[in-house]
Amino acid sequence: xxxxxxxxxxxxxxxxxxxxxxxxxxxxxxxxxxxxxxxxxxxxxxxxxxxxxxxxxxxxxxxxxxxxxxxxxxxxxxxxxxxxxxxxxxxxxxxxxxxxxxxxxxxxxxxxxxxxxxxxxxxxxxxxxxxxxxxxxxxxxxxxxxxxxxxxxxxxxxxxxxxxxxxxxxxxxxxxxxxxxxxxxxxxxxxxxxxxxxxxxxxxxxxxxxxxxxxxxxxxxxxxxxxxxxxxxxxxxxxxxxxxxxxxxxxxxxxxxxxxxxxxxxxxxxxxxxxxxxxxxxxxxxxxxxxxxxxxxxxxxxxxxxxxxxxxxxxxxxxxxxxxxxxxxxxxxxxxxxxxxxxxxxxxxxxxxxxxxxxxxxxxxxxxxxxxxxxxxxxxxxxxxxxxxxxxxxxxxxxxxxxxxxxxxxxxxxxxxxxxxxxxxxxxxxxxxxxxxxxxxxxxxxxxxxxxxxxxxxxxxxxxxxxxxxxxxxxxxxxxxxxxxx
Ligand code: NAD
Numbered sequence: 001x002x003x004x005x006x007x008x009x010x011x012x013x014x015x016x017x018x019x020x021x022x023x024x025x026x027x028x029x030x031x032x033x034x035x036x037x038x039x040x041x042x043x044x045x046x047x048x049x050x051x052x053x054x055x056x057x058x059x060x061x062x063x064x065x066x067x068x069x070x071x072x073x074x075x076x077x078x079x080x081x082x083x084x085x086x087x088x089x090x091x092x093x094x095x096x097x098x099x100x101x102x103x104x105x106x107x108x109x110x111x112x113x114x115x116x117x118x119x120x121x122x123x124x125x126x127x128x129x130x131x132x133x134x135x136x137x138x139x140x141x142x143x144x145x146x147x148x149x150x151x152x153x154x155x156x157x158x159x160x161x162x163x164x165x166x167x168x169x170x171x172x173x174x175x176x177x178x179x180x181x182x183x184x185x186x187x188x189x190x191x192x193x194x195x196x197x198x199x200x201x202x203x204x205x206x207x208x209x210x211x212x213x214x215x216x217x218x219x220x221x222x223x224x225x226x227x228x229x230x231x232x233x234x235x236x237x238x239x240x241x242x243x244x245x246x247x248x249x250x251x252x253x254x255x256x257x258x259x260x261x262x263x264x265x266x267x268x269x270x271x272x273x274x275x276x277x278x279x280x281x282x283x284x285x286x287x288x289x290x291x292x293x294x295x296x297x298x299x300x301x302x303x304x305x306x307x308x309x310x311x312x313x314x315x316x317x318x319x320x321x322x323x324x325x326x327x328x329x330x331x332x333x334x335x336x337x338x339x340x341x342x343x344x345x346x347x348x349x350x351x352x353x354x355x356x357x358x359x360x361x362x363x364x365x366x367x368x369x370x371x372x373x374x375x376x377x378x379x380x381x382x383x384x385x386x387x388x389x390x391x392x393x394x395x396x397x398x399x400x401x402x403x404x405x406x407x408x409x410x411x412x413x414x415x416x417x418x419x420x421x422x423x424x425x426x427x428x429x430x431x432x433x434x435x436x437x438x439x440x441x442x443x444x445x446x447x448x449x450x451x452x453x454x455x456x457x458x459x460x461x462x463x464x465x466x467x468x469x470x471x472x473x474x475x476x477x478x479x480x481x482x483x484x485x486x
Contacts, residue, residue: 008038009039009040012039014029014042017046017075018048018078018272019273019274020276020278021047023332024268024286025074028074028291029074031339032303035295035300035306035343044066045060046078046089057089057092058089058092072264072297074267076272077268078272079272091134093265094129094130094258097262098261100259101159102128102257103258103293104125104241104244104255105255106121106122106241106244106245110315110316110350111316111317111318111320112253112315112320112324114249120225121224121247122228123227127160127233127234128156128157128160128231128237129237132152132233134234134238145430152188152189152233153191157195158195158361158363160231161192161195162361163360163361164176165199166360167358168203168228168229173206173228174207174228175207175228176196176228176230177210177229178193178211179212179232180192180193180232180233180236181214187479192233193210213232216236220244221247230244241254245269251286252286252321255287255288256268256293257297266293266294267290281323283324285311288336292304292311306343309342309345309346309347309352312351313346314342316350317342375473375474376441377448378438379436379469380435380451380454380468381467382455383434383466384432385430386462390411390413393432400454400457401436405450406438406439406454407439410435410485411435412432412483413433414426415433415482416483416484417482451467451469455467
């Protein structure tokens with residue numbers, strides 16, 4: 001670690017990262033330092049080299065301690081091994097510090113010609129950053145069937161939706177789109193839609209529009225200029241923000257911030273780009289603009305504006321790295337020199353946006369953020385591994401449940417009802433969701449014990465791997481039906 005805080009200077013944790021990380025982080029540091037802002041760096045490690053030392057999280061304790069101290073991070077991309085057991089060090093950092101909001105502004109860059117040039121693209125993707133499929137809770141349930149749990153909380157939805165509206169207010173934006181797949185995933189994605197519908201009422205001057213995420217991808221390409229703020233869940237946001245980067249010239253131009261109540265980490269949207277690493281050709285714009293967001297976050301507003309204006313001016317002059325054009329392009333370091341040279345200038349066609357401080361959402365810290373008046377267990381889904389036919393399995397389970405508190409209502413295979421038979425077309429695998437419903441209402445404690453007794457009987461004949469209670473919360477079914485289930 002180097003660079004302990006001196007006097008009044010703000011201290012920032014800096015992580016060079018993997019691949020092109022060291023090149024673009026160095027560029028951003030040089031530009032920030034050239035503004036003369038009072039800032040010192042604590043240089044920390046995370047990513048590939050840490051994995052290689054055998055630390056499975058990829059993030060050493062010294063780095064975590066530094067972030068706790070400084071509360072502000074400038075980081076390069078961290079490579080994640082694909083398919084092996086190691087978790088993403090990025091996701092670990094985001095989750096450990098509860099940086100729930102991933103803010104990714106996208107605007108047309110002067111001097112960077114794209115098929116969308118002149119359309120005035122200027123939007124910000126606000127992506128939920130810690131929940132959803134990226135909670136990373138996965139299980140191989142049979143040797144050939146895997147599951148990933150999509151966890152979304154009402155509190156998480158409220159936080160990200162409020163942040164999106166607050167960003168709209170702070171930046172003088174007029175419209176917030178919420179992109180979900182609520183038509184299919186009614187309880188998870190639907191929760192974000194419900195949060196959006198409710199919270200939008202508190203911001204009557206901002207136009208609120210829900211859009212299905214697939215159509216959102218379509219509309220972002222057809223008419224990107226109609227988007228202003230776009231709030232969405234973690235995986236949707238991951239994909240859509242790479243798409244929006246593509247609209248303005250590519251990942252080299254897309255900055256980002258991971259924001260939490262106390263800690264913020266600034267990084268580009270792009271990854272470690274191993275295909276161009278170590279060649280001094282990467283475009284540092286995204287990380288330089290991320291550093292500008294960091295400066296703004298720390299209150300260094302003039303320095304932030306100077307960095308943004310100098311970067312836009314440089315691009316407008318036609319100074320470009322190889323991702324923009326191969327002929328006449330310049331190196332990462334030469335581009336950085338040009339930005340430093342341009343500090344104090346601004347582009348003729350566009351200026352850095354006006355920003356006011358974003359009011360961070362402060363929600364109740366209660367763990368039971370949503371409370372129910374009434375709840376009842378209506379049954380249980382027992383997940384079973386079996387190579388048999390739906391008919392054989394169904395008849396076996398009917399016999400097992402015969403004199404229990406439950407009856408077998410149906411069996412589904414990958415979400416489609418297959419017993420009692422609906423159609424013969426389902427290409428069944430060895431993973432069955434067997435839905436048992438309570439015959440007669442009973443006290444909750446008795447229902448719990450009856451479930452355990454049922455599972456004990458099932459276990460004598462079948463391999464089960466997972467249980468899910470079927471709840472009714474405040475009189476409403478808290479589970480979805482299978483495709484084809486009545
Ligand atoms: P990537 O973003 O690294 O690269 C995608 C493409 O864009 C490549 O062709 C690359 O050369 C190009 N590109 C990216 N940034 C560029 C830049 N600044 N200048 C010029 N060209 C640039 O995506 P990937 O290849 O899918 O991922 C590589 C690694 O990065 C993976 O290990 C992945 O897990 C990791 N990753 C990390 C982060 C992060 O740290 N936040 C984000 C995304 C991916």
